[in-house]
Amino acid sequence: MIDVTGPVQRVGATEEAVRLIDSLVSMHGPVLFHQSGGCCDGSAPMCYPRDEFAVGDSDVFLGTLPDAGGSPFYIWKPQWEYWSHTHLTVDVVPGRGGGFSLEAPEGVRFIIRSRLFTDAEAEAMAATLR
Amino acid sequence: MTVYAVPNTEGSVVSFKPQYENFIGGKWVPPVEGRYFDEPTPVTGEIYTKIPRSNAADIEAALDAAHAAKDRWGRTSVTERSIILNKIADRLEANTEMFAVAESWCNGKGVRETIGADIPLAVDHFRYFAGAIRAQEGSIGELDENMVAYHYKEPLGVVGQIIPWNFPLLMAAWKLAPALAAGNCVVLKPAEQTPTTILMFAELVGDLLPDGVLNIVNGFGTEAGKPLASSPRVKKVAFTGETTTGRLIMQYASQNLIPVTLELGGKSPNVFMPSVMDADDGFLDKALEGFAMFAFNQGEVCTCPSRALVHESIYDEFMAKAVARTEAMVQGNPLDTDTQIGAQASHDQQEKILSYLQIGRDEGAKVLTGGDKATVPGFEGGHYIQPTIFEGVNSMRVFQEEIFGPVVSVTKFRDTTEALDIANDTLYGLGAGVWSRNMNEVYRLGRGIEAGRVWVNNYHAYPAHAAFGGYKGSGIGRENHHMMLAHYQQTKNMLVSYKWEADGFF
Numbered sequence: 001m002i003d004v005t006g007p008v009q010r011v012g013a014t015e016e017a018v019r020l021i022d023s024l025v026s027m028h029g030p031v032l033f034h035q036s037g038g039c040c041d042g043s044a045p046m047c048y049p050r051d052e053f054a055v056g057d058s059d060v061f062l063g064t065l066p067d068a069g070g071s072p073f074y075i076w077k078p079q080w081e082y083w084s085h086t087h088l089t090v091d092v093v094p095g096r097g098g099g100f101s102l103e104a105p106e107g108v109r110f111i112i113r114s115r116l117f118t119d120a121e122a123e124a125m126a127a128t129l130r
Numbered sequence: 131m132t133v134y135a136v137p138n139t140e141g142s143v144v145s146f147k148p149q150y151e152n153f154i155g156g157k158w159v160p161p162v163e164g165r166y167f168d169e170p171t172p173v174t175g176e177i178y179t180k181i182p183r184s185n186a187a188d189i190e191a192a193l194d195a196a197h198a199a200k201d202r203w204g205r206t207s208v209t210e211r212s213i214i215l216n217k218i219a220d221r222l223e224a225n226t227e228m229f230a231v232a233e234s235w236c237n238g239k240g241v242r243e244t245i246g247a248d249i250p251l252a253v254d255h256f257r258y259f260a261g262a263i264r265a266q267e268g269s270i271g272e273l274d275e276n277m278v279a280y281h282y283k284e285p286l287g288v289v290g291q292i293i294p295w296n297f298p299l300l301m302a303a304w305k306l307a308p309a310l311a312a313g314n315c316v317v318l319k320p321a322e323q324t325p326t327t328i329l330m331f332a333e334l335v336g337d338l339l340p341d342g343v344l345n346i347v348n349g350f351g352t353e354a355g356k357p358l359a360s361s362p363r364v365k366k367v368a369f370t371g372e373t374t375t376g377r378l379i380m381q382y383a384s385q386n387l388i389p390v391t392l393e394l395g396g397k398s399p400n401v402f403m404p405s406v407m408d409a410d411d412g413f414l415d416k417a418l419e420g421f422a423m424f425a426f427n428q429g430e431v432c433t434c435p436s437r438a439l440v441h442e443s444i445y446d447e448f449m450a451k452a453v454a455r456t457e458a459m460v461q462g463n464p465l466d467t468d469t470q471i472g473a474q475a476s477h478d479q480q481e482k483i484l485s486y487l488q489i490g491r492d493e494g495a496k497v498l499t500g501g502d503k504a505t506v507p508g509f510e511g512g513h514y515i516q517p518t519i520f521e522g523v524n525s526m527r528v529f530q531e532e533i534f535g536p537v538v539s540v541t542k543f544r545d546t547t548e549a550l551d552i553a554n555d556t557l558y559g560l561g562a563g564v565w566s567r568n569m570n571e572v573y574r575l576g577r578g579i580e581a582g583r584v585w586v587n588n589y590h591a592y593p594a595h596a597a598f599g600g601y602k603g604s605g606i607g608r609e610n611h612h613m614m615l616a617h618y619q620q621t622k623n624m625l626v627s628y629k630w631e632a633d634g635f636f
Contacts, residue, residue, distance in 0.1 A: 040395070104352060
């Protein structure tokens with residue numbers, strides 16, 4: 001697992017998403033997030049019980065979310081290489097289903113809002129990586 | 131032009147039940163915990179039925195039924211299985227209109243498409259595997275004058291299948307037909323967004339199959355999908371969906387030492403060479419339709435040609451025509467046969483697409499047309515997106531992630547080498563398109579693109595007998611072809627000695 005955390009936050013969550021994560025943790029125990037890609041519910045983050053999904057050397061740790069449990073957020077390294085210039089915010093919308101993600105039965109779905117890093121953020125991250 | 135009546139209204143060819151059950155052991159069985167969830171149609175956003183919210187106990191009941199049926203079903207003759215698959219095809223075909231309208235209501239796609247593609251392709255898929263299984267043979271290897279290796283194809287037994295929501299019935303047919311033909315019993319979980327037509331299919335053909343051969347359990351991935359995918363009682367899992375769930379399913383399979391087939395999507399390049407514009411003729415018209423295929427099924431196709439690569443020498447002229455072609459698309463009531471683009475399958479899907487339209491703009495991609503949600507008069511609660519063309523470069527997120535909406539990202543290239551570099555600069559390798567009047571050119575491009583399916587001078591054709599599956603991150607296995615039978619069979623080798631004397635070792 002590759003840790004790319006540093007002075008600049010790479011992931012965050014909206015208040016509504018944080019409330020949902022806290023509620024999911026109270027039902028299922030600690031959780032983790034793994035950003036998916038590809039078909040159907042791809043491009044959406046998946047939320048699993050923390051010991052359910054094996055992260056490994058091919059994954060990048062982007063940081064912890066601002067929920068009470070500090071849920072970790074991961075992405076597959078080859079995918080991160082295309083996403084690394086964007087900050088990710090976990091949000092939640094009304095929805096139906098989505099793979100094996102824990103929130104689906106609640107009638108909601110986590111989604112990702114993205115924004116480009118500012119020049120200042122990009123410089124700070126580049127300095128850390130040097 | 132035909133406008134079909136809304137299901138469950140006067141004159142409609144479809145009557146949905148107010149509530150469906152699970153199909154287990156040939157019977158309609160309520161979920162053990164008695165819980166149901168509301169099923170909305172993306173056409174209007176209204177609830178139209180209730181679906182069982184099942185859990186591990188329901189999956190176990192289905193596995194019990196499947197295991198009780200597997201020995202007998204595995205021993206039926208291929209003739210008998212073939213006859214049953216043909217009967218399934220006949221009944222489905224006789225009810226094309228009903229299933230086409232129901233599928234449109236479940237998924238949001240235009241009935242033009244379900245009548246022309248989803249249902250006839252599903253019908254043909256059962257017929258194809260009905261034929262393929264009868265033509266399949268084992269093999270004999272004559273190793274020397276005394277020893278012969280016989281190879282038999284045997285069913286796996288009980289398999290699990292998890293179906294996506296973009297072509298609910300067709301994707302179920304892709305997985306069911308080879309599994310049943312090969313003599314397996316199936317426990318199938320439809321997508322929770324679009325389970326209804328698969329349940330109607332079981333109502334229609336359930337009596338043709340012995341009890342327990344086909345079992346359908348509904349519910350959410352985390353509650354019903356997981357106990358199926360992680361069960362030590364299935365010999366194989368087939369899944370179509372996205373990469374993280376694909377990994378999770380492989381992880382479960384590794385714990386049970388069973389194989390998986392995975393279809394995980396793509397970001398398919400559609401390459402237009404200069405000769406496309408050599409004449410203003412039928413071929414150019416076809417190529418422009420090929421470009422517009424990004425909006426087929428509202429872009430909710432794993433092989434959506436969502437990256438268009440256009441040669442710089444024809445770029446301006448070709449794109450002017452491509453934008454005009456896109457702007458001529460008819461978006462509207464999915465139950466109108468003139469409608470070419472219907473609704474996205476769910477609210478969260480619409481939200482996700484909108485988030486990509488935003489990041490595309492933020493990254494500097496130029497919107498050539500579209501770029502926002504759409505409103506269809508009379509269907510204000512539905513989930514519609516304007517067909518959208520972005521112009522940009524391949525490193526942008528809209529060029530690299532499957533948006534699963536009617537969105538194409540266009541870029542230009544100098545020569546064949548650059549076209550291949552761009553085409554292959556992606557995590558995925560499911561589909562690709564190549565358009566040219568020069569057959570040597572298409573050969574080099576077609577062989578050079580790292581994708582399991584390269585359409586040459588056509589796109590989005592899915593005939594049975596043409597292998598379909600992914601390179602790279604797009605998955606494992608091939609569907610739509612008799613080679614799929616191998617994914618549902620084991621090989622038994624009987625090594626027979628006809629020698630009558632000892633070998634002389636001891």
